[in-house]
Amino acid sequence: MRLNFAEVTNFRALQSVKVHIDDQTTLIVGRNNSGKTSFVDLFARFFGNDRPRFTLDDLPASCVRKIDQAVRNYRQAERLRESNPEQAFTLTDRAIELLPEIRLRLTIAYQEDEDLSAISAIIIDLSEDCHEAVIEARFEVRSALDFLRSATKERATDKQIAKLFQRHFHATFHAIGTSAASEVSVGIERSVARQIVSTMFVFAQAKFDDVSADRTRNLSQTFEKFIKTYHEDEHTNVAKFEGLLVGMARRLDSSYDDIFAPVLTWMNAFGNEVFGPGQKPRIVSELDPVSIVKNTTRITYASGDGGRQLPEGHNGLGYSKLAFTVLQVISFLEAHRRASPKPAVSLLFIEEPEAHLHPQMQEAFVRGIRDLLEGQDAEGVQVIMTTHSSHIVASGHFEAVRYFDCTGQQLKVKDLAEFRHKTEPVPAEETLRFLAKYMVLHRCDMFFADSVILIEGTTERLLMPAMIRNCAPQLRREYVSVVEVGDAYAHRFRELLIFLGVRTLVITDVDSVALVVKEDTNGKPRNTYPACPTETKGAKTSNATLKLWLPGLEQVDALLAATDEQRTFDRVRLAHQVAEAPGRRCGRSFEEAFILANADILAKELDHLTVKHSFIQHLQVPITPEEITKNAYAIAGSLDGKKTDFAFDILMLDGWSTPRYIAEGLQWLITSPNE
Template sequence: MKIAKVRVQNFRLLQDVTIQLHDQTTLVVGRNNSGKTSLTEVFCKFLENKGSHFKFEDISIGSHPKYLEAYDLYQIYVSSKQNQEVEEEQIRKEAEYKAALPGIRLDLHIEYQEEDDLTALSTFIMDLDPDRRDALIRFQYGVKEPEKLFTTFDKQKTNFNHSIIGFIKKCYGEFYSTRAWAVDSQNQDYTIEIEKFSDLNAVFLSGFIYAQRQLDDQYADNYKKLSKGFESFYKLNKEIKEADIKRIEESLQMVSINLDEQYESLFKSLFSDLSKFGVEQGINLQKLAIRSVFEADKILKGNTHLFYQHGVSTDHLLPESYNGLGYSNLIYIILQFISFYEEYDKRKPRPAFQVLFVEEPEAHLHPQMQYIFIKNIKEFIHAKTNWHVQVIITTHSSHIIAESGFDNIRYFDNTAHQLVIKNLSEFRIQEDKKDPDGMRFLKQYMALNRCDMFFADKIILIEGTVERLLLPLMINKVQPSLLTKYVSIIEVGGAYAHLFKDLLCFLNVKTLIITDLDSICAANSKACKVSLGHKTSNAVLRSWLPQKELLADLQTCTESDKTQGKIRVAYQVIEDTASECARSFEDAFLVRNAHVLSGSPGGQVIPKLLGQRTEMDIRQHAYEIAQEIDSKTAFAFDVMMLTNWEVPTYIKEGLTWLANE
């Protein structure tokens, strides 16, 4: 049994979205402010807080016009009553204005197998079809008495400048409530209201680990989250580990007896004074006694502290606040997972499954620890053979993604007016059929490289080392505004960049491809100067953008020829009329900066390459000079030492396009 998909309506950025959940672990990824946290929050507010903590601001701004629509329909309904229209027409108009009122909705589509125990779920199954294996549970935070809402507004609207939005914002708590229904997914007019939310706990339990975990590595650690985690473990296991608990209670009883004797001596004079108080006025106080009462769970609360052993000696123990945030965070999350399992395993009867949400587990974890975390969590879950659990993780970690693969990823795309949630497992299936070799390459790339394109505001694909080292400097020179964006720079090489085409279109992120013209001779297909060449060997230019092979065609391409949707290609163009078109970045850089390089610049590679060449000589022989570069990395480092160099025209044009919103 599992939650197969979730539909959320009118909650913050989630105006109307559906997300397919993976059977085990779902990774929710996307740019900042794309709605990832909202998914966790809507579950928490309905399942953990039972809807009591919704605010008016939680209702999607995009749904606010529906209040005006509903009010207009309400007035039509009132007119129909005043005009004594037929009853059927009044009922229809009443239903219309009530349906128009926006509310926050969460639909859980549950699927089960024939062998599953349906005892708990049977309450929510709305059909008798033996071939169906589904149930739909609907939560809604909405107006409980629509007519009362509008009649109250009519009486008070002058106080709110006739604004229905202003009225509801001020008074929403009076009119909104949380309700839940079992719904027939194939006939959603057929519903039964769920009176007790606690009935859901027999179907599944939910758990939440939030990004703001308030871990503290300072001296004054007021949170002691890890120690509290051990206290929780005690509470969940005190009935199971009876022998251990009995020994603890016996020890506490011995302490209690000794303390009682000390208390009697300590408070003897106090009791003596109390017994004499008011005797002459006829007040006869009862005799008092003080006894120490120790309960194990209360003793543990606030008195169980976690320490770290420093070195080999157990005498050197440091408090938990002295450990780094990374380890504290990791231990805390593991403790939470263990507690969730213990809660699930100890509950009688045991729920059918459990749903756990983890926000940004990578907080404070270095990359290797992030990779190990997701790997070990999977192994921990698999080791619990009787634990039926789904985990939903929101993350910005490329390392967690690399360990998880395509099928688990749900991508939140907020580039359009309305958020769209994309399922990368569907993309993988499609690409496996269309281009299995390309899909195999993407999987391998994701496993071995940073996958931060899933979180990027913009993406730049580059050819090699020189561009990767110099691109941040070039951005700072020509489009510094890009430095405030999350720009993912991906080194792919000219021969493989075209394999990213479908993935980039799927992600729908503005992308610049910086590549080389790669001219070759018609006779032998060997690399040559552009002026001597006939066509390009570059796969991107030939098969993707601008889908041209002849150099003559490529050199006359317009801006629109180089652009397709949110993707643009940039390759070498003529820097000035006195020079030939360059073939690669290196000779384009030499042509663009001949005036700088002729002035005896410093460095390790450039002085040896150029010697005493003049500016004109460098321009005319840039291709040949570039061919002599043995170490492109050393060449890039030499460029970094220059102070007044200029960015080649084709890259400048591409970055300008990328920065343009």
């Protein structure tokens, strides 16, 4: 058995979402405030240790407005109760229908040959073709009329409505029929629901103090809880610990006889008023293993020379957080192993495990969790992990990612397991293989970004922060993911970017080439396509992104004449080299475009450039901006292998201009609505 789907209704930003849960590990990703924490929190509210509590603020704003409207409808119904009872009845029904409820619906899949006793309480459909059971947790009104009467009677303000919400709404649990024709609902107790769905939560906000005072003892206390869990298992080595305590208790009893003998003698002097006839009190010790461990256990670390043991507060936050999380996971797996009967679904929620962990440790953590699940008796355990870490996403499985997209008016959950079915049939498998490898080798920042910029090479990557600062400073307040994809792979991201719906600027080169016929070694003519200036007659582009994606043109003349609409699709805009002004030359590459846009300053500062030789070998004296402009194509060609040096030269210059095509693209990112 496993949890197949979780559907959330009317909880904060999660107005209506359905999340497919992976068999082993599900990664919940998305930008800040996209609902990731709310998703975990709703499980904790319904299936955690505390009684479910919700406030009016847990409802979406639209639901709060529905409550206000319901109260207004009922007030109007009360005024019409005598004069127009039919209208009053209709308004009352409308008011009741408007009252919202928070729902968490879980669909559990099972096989015919499994032991179904764990979910017998929620199996309603007995059809042989049915292999799902549904449990639903609700926070709903006890009596709609009582709530509406109270709100109307008190002429409730917003603050009073909030109090009435907590007073009149409560948590209920139901078994739901899976028949599409009719959804039968049967109430069950919360205790039964928690026996079906077992949960554990490792939250991001664990309190660790990076101080040497060691007051919090988080790790030590966690180990105390771990010992308590193990103590309940008769098959562990805790029995040896108890044997040691028995011997210690005997020695303590003997010492107590000596220590407390005077006290008992004095008390006996008071006669039978204190102890009855024949009563001989004795002080004995009761050493409980869990009580001994509690508040007497400390985690220590060996000092550098091994001569001293240092308290846990001397260790770094990263190691403490990692140890804390791993211990929590092991405790949950141990409890799952010992559970009898086992719950139908065991869910382990880990919220933002990357806190205080450096990238390599984040990747090691994901691998370690995977190994734990495979190495322990963890069958049936499903991990749901929220993260802002591209390293964790890259170390996980591509199809386990659930992207919480909050760019529209209503949050959507985009399932990368479905991505395979939404790509074009022919390139789908090739695209998926490429993305899966790329996500492992590189980082997945695009899952968390407000905007994405795809670039070709090192020069653009090094200069992009400066170009954003120069011509689009507003973007510095956003999370912009700059992804280097090379000159032949940007189009491979087409399906993924469109699927995610993230605002994207693709910066690429014209890469103009011309047909040249040469003879091969056998004297036969052979077509070749060497690079050429963009103004070459009949030039074409060799750039797959321009040919296969946007604007979908091959002739350079047509590319340079393309409109902004031709370079834009949905929320993706493509930027390639264009002339800085009408009638001027257009660059083939970024380097040539930069030279054409900054010929004046390059002529002035040429002696200070480390790549000076790449310039002067193509220039006539005196070196002027016009001379540099005329030879920009040849100069850019000489920069191959020196592009990083050229980028650092640019960063050392003052007053340079961002090439027009990039400046216009960055401005589009600012003006394009992020929804």
